[in-house]
Amino acid sequence: MTSIMRARPGGPTSSVLPGHPAVFAWQEILTDIGLTVPSEAVFACTGGCPYVAPAAVLPFGGYEAAVGFGAALGFYCDDFRTSDPELALWALRAQIDLLRRRWRPLPVFGFLPQPVPGLAEPQVVPVVLRDLSPDTVRVTSLFADRVLGLGQYLSAHLPEYGYAALTPALRVVVAPARLDVTPYAVRGLRTSLRRQLTATTGVAGLLEFVAGNPTATETAAYRDHMWAAAGGAAGDPTFFRDDMVAALQVYGTELPDSVIAGFTRSAALHAEFLSYDATPSLLREIADTEHRALLAGARR
């Protein structure tokens, strides 16, 4: 895998391995709470493998998946969604005040455009919002860590503004080391697999796309969206199927081997599709492979 450059404000840039943008954002928040959660468990609870979202829809399942992440991990999760950035900012301030009253002002999950290495246009990706002041907010993503003026935040031109704010369980605050995420991750992974099978933003959506016999041009456009969502040239060439395999190996041990085999095969197909062979037939093979794997998991 290729490495990406991740900037820290006021410090030197550092080279890190590619990762999953939503997993990265949640890991930052969990770390701030004082929790060490394996990335496979975070992935299992984030909603599974992403697919290319329809236009005007936030990637990685948007705020609905963010709320689902909190629920999957057994946490309460407040959220707020609006098309009005000023209203979103008001709610964000109120939520951070509330978090302070409940415990302390924890960072929250959101979506904002971020510069992605190798891509000309900023991409809307999961971010962590924190250190909200009267004039600025610190925005951290897998790709950048910046302090934004609120004017920049307000002019992001998003289809949806908002946040998802975890409220950690009392037992987690008191004794973080005693949190056993395994049962949550096992159940979260199963729910993710079920959603992938039926959701419009899952393999069902991809199957519909290939059933429409897309042209080579349409397929190339699909690949470009996938490429951008994966993090461009520096991103994950398997479109996070490697992450799924890793999560299945830890938290899907009760599932048939064909599920892991299917996603292992899909990882290789994605790498091929993203790197040089963006043909409709290869995309169809990806869809069929994942569909079979998900059906095998569902039949158990």
Add this chain to the structure above:
Amino acid sequence: MITHPPTWPATYRRGSHCFSTMLTNLVADTPLDLGEEMCFGIGGGLGFMYYREGESCYINGRMHNLEHSFARRLGGTISYVCHATFGQFLTTARAWAEQGRRPFAYCEAQELDAFAGVVPWHRVNAFGEHALPLIEIGTEHAVVHDYLWGPAHTVDLAELERATALPHAADVSMAAPARRFAVGRFDFPARLPDIAGACVAAIADNVSMYLHPTSNNQGVRALKLFERDLGSLPDLLPVGGLRAQLASIGIMTEQVGTGGGNYRRLYSRFLRQAAELLAAPVLASAATAYARLGNRWKALARDLLSRSEAAEPTTDWRDLLTAVRELRTAETRAAENLNAFAGSAA
């Protein structure tokens, strides 16, 4: 694709609770048709919340985010958007209705005139959001459905504005920022989901949250807090204040969209259907246990309401505390039995 009618049903399925009734009407006349109890159970409706702020006790017997959990487990999505003004709310609601997306409003039921003769709001510390399906939004009136009525009815826009502004949301200092002027919709999954699998997942997630809640104000911890608070309320509140809180708790657990018995009867009906679907006799036993819990909650509500009107509300107070302690023990045992089922099913 799962297709659905472009409008809400002309005759609304009546039900016990606003959100689960709305969900059953959303999936009515589609291949995903589910009864209210299944919608409630798949949404993870079993819960308990208790919170006291000053002299006001707030109580609710169901889990939050019911509609989101329902959608997540079936592969669908709940979308909602908050607005700064009522005018913007109307614009979005009209557009979604015209697109056949069957919008609903998040609002406060106590602001709707239709409920004035049904729930004695002046005796209740009301809180939380009410789901109000929007059929048609005119220039002066809106046509809406609600869970207690089959036919649609009309509300004037001033009333709808008052309700969607969530004027009481800030009464609870620890509540999240109000979702003012919010319009929601349900987007169907692309393919039919595995209902049996969703039931198992819902029971497992739900009972886990109930037994290992996120705070002292939820699940079994909240039940313990409720029991402890009841023990000291006569010392904390003047007799008038005590009467008011007893009435509020009794009405909230019995009359305000719970189906009676603090939602336990509704959850029992879900478990009964899940038992058949999964061929799991243990769930049939659990259904019986939750029906009995419903009876206990009903008896408690009767007692609280009776005390709220008694000259001396604290007479035999120890009996009340014993009843609540026994109820808590029975609730915990029922949830642990369900947890054992969830563990074996997984």
